[in-house]
Amino acid sequence: MPGKNLSREEARDRAAIIRVESYRVHLDVSAAADPGRPTFRSTTRISFDCAEPGATSFADLLAPEVVSVELNGLALDPAEVFDGARVALPVLAAHNELTVVAECAYSRTGEGLHRFVDPADGETYLYTHYEPADARRVFANFEQPDLKAPFSFTVTAPAAWDVYANAVHERVTDEGAARTWEFAPTRPISTYLTAVVAGPYHVVRDHYTRELPDGTRLEIPLAATCRRSLAPHFDADEILTVTKQGLDFFHQEFDYPYPFGKYDQCFVPEYNIGAMENPGCVTFREEFVFRSKVTEAAYESRANVILHEMAHMWFGDLVTMKWWDDLWLKESFADFMGSYAQIGAGTRYRSAWITFANRRKAWAYRQDQFPTTHPITADIRDLEDAKLNFDGITYAKGASVLKQLVAYVGRDAFFEGARAYFRKHAFGNTVLTDLLDALEETSGRDLRAWSAAWLQTSGVNTLTPELVHDAEGRITELAVRQDGTPLRPHRIAVGLYDLDADGALLRTDRYELDAAGERTVVAAAAGRPVPALVLVNDDDLTYCKVRFDERSLETLRTGLGGLADGADADGPSLARALAWSAVWNLTRDGLMPTRDYLDLVLRFAGRESDVGVLQSLHQQAGGALAVYADPARRAEYGTALAECALRELSQAAPGSDHQLAWARFLADTAERADHLQLLRGLLDGTGRIDGLTVDQELRWSFWLALAAHGEATAEELAAELERDNTAGGRRQRTQCLAALPTPEAKAAAWAAVVESDELPNALVEAEIAGFNRPGQRELTAPYAAPYFEALETVWAERSIEIAMRIVGGFFPRYQTTPETLAATDAWLSTHPDAAPALRRLVLECRDDLARALRAQECDTQ
């Protein structure tokens, strides 16, 4: 269906002649609770002008059935004008009224209007998710970000439901079993930002008020919602606290009153992503409502997302990119603000920049080394391109580069530029130069060269210290070498560290400088004593891979755990997080044997005070064990990690986050009979660890470990589901079943996802997670060939969200052998004309595999 994949040229041509005055959309979901009804009635009325009367154009609509189309009073035959993806508009007048009545499908993939039935109580819940272009699954429209308009939604729903949309509701009319909600018109917004949430949602209301500089009072009604059955776990107070802190902060920094009236935050089931910034009606994945104990890192991550989405109300919603090439304009900013505001707004989460350095940047570095990487300002030809660009470059690298920009132009110029940008482009659309213009004006710096180097090129530079000293142990010259193409101007801090009497590695000197070319001398360091460690991107100002000189690397082998940038060697430390990130990059690059990396983890992870960093280490150690380790030594390493987990678990403070993190890591690494036995004991109550509450989510992670090693039966898993008959429980049980080490379990998971289109997105994810496990290489090996055979069909027949998961999830990543690499190359060379987005995904999997083979080789030597 070529019309489905709207191209940039088509969007540009359409925007050249069309100006939308308003949308009126009526959705009738009054029968949504009836699972036998696959569709709902959607009626759209669009008033719009055409600059070239007589021209033809089209509206977008993905619907199983169009009932009627009327253009300027004239009925058009749906069979003639609707092709499944577009409604042809044959002749346009100067002013036009288009009415389209359609039967649109409820979604099971999280794209469009998603329908979910809660297994806990049988209640039905609906919500929409559109970005980049799925509003057309719910109503006819011009699906491109630069055709903004006011939207008036009317929703007919079961009488017992609540309905939320972007604006406040103006009227509610009862009609027996149904009730119709009429919402006020929105301010001009893009189609992908519209939203409807409907169902018997539990709601907590609050209020935000603020005096504006002009003396008027801004009142923002707040609401936070989740499914009823999650209500006992809903910590709305904490969510609303962060919300108010964020509203304070953004008003103060952006100096533009929140433009969308009220602010609802809806936590919704089976959500594909973290959250979506629909103006006035933000949607979040409901896993942010914690059913069981989670670590502080999870709360911090949620606060980050709350602030990220809130920043979008200005960056993205008030001012929107013209086309998806400039997706970064909103995502990089929001991603940066998510961390920046956590500190600036005074939330209780103080580790934001440590987490940013540790997690977000790891995502960026990984993505930026794929052959498919791209400049931050991307070349997005069409919607499939757009869909794949919600990636580590657009978010994390873009945010890293903005962090660097703040260091470059200064904080005040940066925010003053942002304020000017909002005032000038409010309710409009922009491209890169609009932002640069604003920032140049306030900073007085020429940003074209900066932008060319940072935004319009791809790839990551490597910075390495080069140190020469004299016979007395004094620095003769300290320089920073830059590698990678292109070379970029980096604002950096270079830190020198030495051991104190207690063995802590503390900063003795810090030099801030511009490192632009191949080699930059840190002149001020000359004459200082040779330090134990040189850290070239101290404070994480720039975006680069950090390398060490020999001496520094040796220091880390024995002293990484004591590295600190403050006086407190045991406190959270950005420098230590940077060192961990650097040794991880060395391992990924095949420059440090996996055994050395794991040795650092075994030695020092137990000392890591920042639980977010600790959980990253667990994840990376698990990944290294799975694909970077010498295959002959995997078992030995795995046992060492499990023993370490057990030791730390027993030593961690009772009831602490660290204790929970180690318990989870034990479940991830347990393989030996005695370790598995211990998990079983914790499950059935015969075993106990002081302070460790084996709550529902922890129970499932223990069951997963047992299942994957053939130590749990289907009956036991069914009994556990009975105990936890919830949406979360179903997903976990599905994953456990797919993880059972039998050919039948693997065949069932494969068939359920690849050969059938029945499962909703959340269960697709669970099946894949259970199927593809590192310890089950022999069981999954037979699926490598069918995987490559299925790729094109999957891409053609499944929704892009599901297709992406299948392509990435079933790739034979644990068959880390040259044969798998050859099979991947064979597919790529025999499918040059496969969809570019599909090829991109396979190329990225191939690159991960090639990297794993290099790392294995390094570990084997």
Ligand SMILES: [Zn+2]
């Ligand atoms: Zn975002």
